[in-house]
Amino acid sequence: MTDQSGVLQDVRQGMIPAHIYNDKEIFELEKERLFGRSWLFVAHESEVPEAGDYVVRRVLEDSFIISRDEKGEIRALFNMCLHRGMQVCRAEMGNASHFRCPYHGWSYRNDGRIVGLPFHQEAYGGEEGFKKKGQTLLPAPSLGVYNGLIFISLDPDAEPLEDFLGDFKFYMDYYTKQSADGIEMRGPQRWRVKANWKIGAENFAGDMYHTPQTHTSVVEIGLFREPKAEKRKDGTTYWAGNGGGTTYKLPEGSLEDRLRYVGYPDEMIARMKEQWSQEQLDVVGKDGFMISAASVFPNMSFVHNWPRVEEDSDEVLPFISIRQWQPISEDETEIVSWFAVDKNAPEEFKALSYKAYLMCFGSGGMFEQDDVENWVSLTSTAGGPMARRLLLNSRMGMLENGDNVVEPLTTEQYSGPGSTRVGYSEYNQRELLLRWADHLERPVEKAAQLHVGTSAGQTGSLNGPGSLGAAAERTGSTAVETVSREG
Amino acid sequence: MSVEAAKERNGKTLSEQSVLGGHASRTQRTGESLPFSDGLHLEAHRWLVDEAYLLDAQDYDAWMARIAEDVHYLMPVRVTTALGAGYSTSPGMAHLDENRYSLSRRVARFATEHAWTEDPPSRLRHYVTNVRTFRTHHPDEIIVDSAVLLFRSRGDVREAATVSAGREDLLRRTATGWELARRTIMVDESVIRMQNLAIFL
Numbered sequence: 052m053t054d055q056s057g058v059l060q061d062v063r064q065g066m067i068p069a070h071i072y073n074d075k076e077i078f079e080l081e082k083e084r085l086f087g088r089s090w091l092f093v094a095h096e097s098e099v100p101e102a103g104d105y106v107v108r109r110v111l112e113d114s115f116i117i118s119r120d121e122k123g124e125i126r127a128l129f130n131m132c133l134h135r136g137m138q139v140c141r142a143e144m145g146n147a148s149h150f151r152c153p154y155h156g157w158s159y160r161n162d163g164r165i166v167g168l169p170f171h172q173e174a175y176g177g178e179e180g181f182k183k184k185g186q187t188l189l190p191a192p193s194l195g196v197y198n199g200l201i202f203i204s205l206d207p208d209a210e211p212l213e214d215f216l217g218d219f220k221f222y223m224d225y226y227t228k229q230s231a232d233g234i235e236m237r238g239p240q241r242w243r244v245k246a247n248w249k250i251g252a253e254n255f256a257g258d259m260y261h262t263p264q265t266h267t268s269v270v271e272i273g274l275f276r277e278p279k280a281e282k283r284k285d286g287t288t289y290w291a292g293n294g295g296g297t298t299y300k301l302p303e304g305s306l307e308d309r310l311r312y313v314g315y316p317d318e319m320i321a322r323m324k325e326q327w328s329q330e331q332l333d334v335v336g337k338d339g340f341m342i343s344a345a346s347v348f349p350n351m352s353f354v355h356n357w358p359r360v361e362e363d364s365d366e367v368l369p370f371i372s373i374r375q376w377q378p379i380s381e382d383e384t385e386i387v388s389w390f391a392v393d394k395n396a397p398e399e400f401k402a403l404s405y406k407a408y409l410m411c412f413g414s415g416g417m418f419e420q421d422d423v424e425n426w427v428s429l430t431s432t433a434g435g436p437m438a439r440r441l442l443l444n445s446r447m448g449m450l451e452n453g454d455n456v457v458e459p460l461t462t463e464q465y466s467g468p469g470s471t472r473v474g475y476s477e478y479n480q481r482e483l484l485l486r487w488a489d490h491l492e493r494p495v496e497k498a499a500q501l502h503v504g505t506s507a508g509q510t511g512s513l514n515g516p517g518s519l520g521a522a523a524e525r526t527g528s529t530a531v532e533t534v535s536r537e538g
Numbered sequence: 539m540s541v542e543a544a545k546e547r548n549g550k551t552l553s554e555q556s557v558l559g560g561h562a563s564r565t566q567r568t569g570e571s572l573p574f575s576d577g578l579h580l581e582a583h584r585w586l587v588d589e590a591y592l593l594d595a596q597d598y599d600a601w602m603a604r605i606a607e608d609v610h611y612l613m614p615v616r617v618t619t620a621l622g623a624g625y626s627t628s629p630g631m632a633h634l635d636e637n638r639y640s641l642s643r644r645v646a647r648f649a650t651e652h653a654w655t656e657d658p659p660s661r662l663r664h665y666v667t668n669v670r671t672f673r674t675h676h677p678d679e680i681i682v683d684s685a686v687l688l689f690r691s692r693g694d695v696r697e698a699a700t701v702s703a704g705r706e707d708l709l710r711r712t713a714t715g716w717e718l719a720r721r722t723i724m725v726d727e728s729v730i731r732m733q734n735l736a737i738f739l
Binding site for chain 2: 141142143144145147237238239240241242243244245265267268269271272273274360361385390402405406409410413414415416417419420421423424425431
């Protein structure tokens with residue numbers, strides 16, 4: 052494999068070798084060193100509200116069943132039969148007490164435990180030959196939940212999810228904890244675009260600069276009143292923990308005035324006041340900023356906007372969308388996009404908020420249509436030899452000597468955690484790519500293997516009794532592992 | 539699966555189940571499909587073919603003139619579910635769940651000079667086939683089923699995208715001709731293989 056240290060060094064200087072947006076070798080490295088160990092969003096608890104509910108989600112090529120077992124625990128089970136490796140679940144959602152492999156009929160409870168192994172005695176000689184007791188579909192190596200958002204990591208030694216999210220949790224609460232019961236999530240819409248996955252994550256993390264140009268049309272048709280250039284640059288970009296995002300500057304007024312300005316009804320405002328910390332309320336009420344788009348490293352994003360969705364009315368309606376940029380290859384991404392709304396919101400609000408989402412974002416959204424056109428074009432151009440000569444300048448906000456164009460807001464000026472600046476900059480895009488470079492630089496340790504149905508070190512030779520096979524590297528297969536929950 | 543066959547959960551139509559279809563007409567088909575020589579069928583078929591030419595040409599003002607005030611334009615998200623699950627669309631989520639106002643905004647956007655996704659415009663071809671027509675209890679309303687395959691090419695060498703779908707339309711006769719009062723689009727993929735839905739089916 053080509054040495055990429057020069058690429059990573061350039062990225063750390065804020066100079067982006069353009070080919071990283073369409074490079075097979077880089078993508079192979081991302082799969083192994085980034086997606087092979089990072090925390091990745093897969094589902095929300097509200098998608099599996101009842102015992103037996105499941106959805107099937109992928110982490111690159113790996114399929115996982117995200118299920119709620121009979122005890123109400125959330126499980127993330129590798130969707131591969133322990134016998135011959137068939138997918139035990141070939142639907143993408145449903146409700147099931149068991150998953151039965153169609154190949155030879157092995158079956159598993161919705162917590163992963165094996166219950167049915169046809170002809171166990173006759174074919175294997177019972178437990179002597181194949182230890183069925185305690186066998187389970189492989190659980191995701193790590194699982195964590197924050198505000199009902201379920202993440203998994205392929206790294207069994209991943210740091211706790213909440214430590215990973217860090218101060219970004221402060222901002223996640225605006226999207227996913229507007230009342231004590233949190234959100235309900237609907238969808239996802241899924242569609243594939245010929246664009247590299249990093250572009251969307253970078254755009255949502257901090258690209259306020261594109262709004263007045265890319266999204267001119269949605270202002271012209273009266274859908275959105277905000278993205279005019281002079282409005283967008285009054286907002287902020289913030290980076291906190293392992294995520295960052297953008298805000299809009301709100302007009303003068305009280306906390307209530309400002310939440311009403313983006314379309315929240317009073318009963319929802321009352322619940323936000325009960326739910327959010329004083330600092331979270333102050334970012335809106337005192338500092339006058341309202342969260343818009345955001346990304347968590349590496350490939351999860353949020354968006355919160357407030358378009359005008361009905362004729363003969365100047366009122367706007369806020370919506371929230373959560374999405375994952377699922378990498379397919381170096382030049383293709385599956386966008387997985389959900390609509391999210393506070394569980395306790397009035398039904399009429401939920402319906403109009405959903406309408407706002409459909410009009411603006413997702414597979415048919417009018418903002419999104421123009422974004423994707425740009426990203427497809429960028430990806431296509433990045434694949435050729437000339438792109439290898441071009442270092443894209445991603446240093447917006449910094450002078451050549453490294454000095455800041457605009458200094459971060461002080462604690463007197465701003466109540467939220469992290470580093471926050473008013474105006475256009477690319478600090479957040481650089482933060483994402485710095486983490487990306489850190490991962491790509493660090494080799495992964497070989498993952499432990501799992502020997503199914505045998506005790507460690509006891510595997511007899513294929514040629515007969517007497518000689519020992521290779522020693523098992525891990526004996527975890529003999530114990531039912533309880534998937535831990537965070538948050 | 540046809541739209542008619544997709545009456546899911548409690549026998550409700552997809553339009554009835556949708557989040558934003560509360561305003562939609564509930565007129566349903568009656569009886570068998572009409573003979574292909576029936577005048578109503580011939581009118582319906584002509585309407586769909588004329589519409590396909592308008593959509594290919596992105597002549598959206600002319601297209602909107604054929605859309606009823608109370609239109610419900612629905613494209614559910616399809617999901618892969620086990621046989622017998624009783625549903626194959628994502629509960630509470632669609633790709634498009636439109637009324638006349640939201641359709642008018644989409645069309646108005648294409649008329650600006652800043653709808654980059656269609657500048658340069660796509661080359662579009664809507665293939666419409668398997669058309670059949672049904673009477674309803676209203677003499678001036680008919681139900682028309684059709685299959686549509688959209689071919690969309692952008693740029694010079696980019697791989698073209700296609701979308702295959704079944705449609706159920708409610709057409710209503712007015713003084714100036716037939717209008718589309720309800721359309722339900724059953725797309726045949728769970729994951730759309732097209733960069734966006736800046737098109738109409």
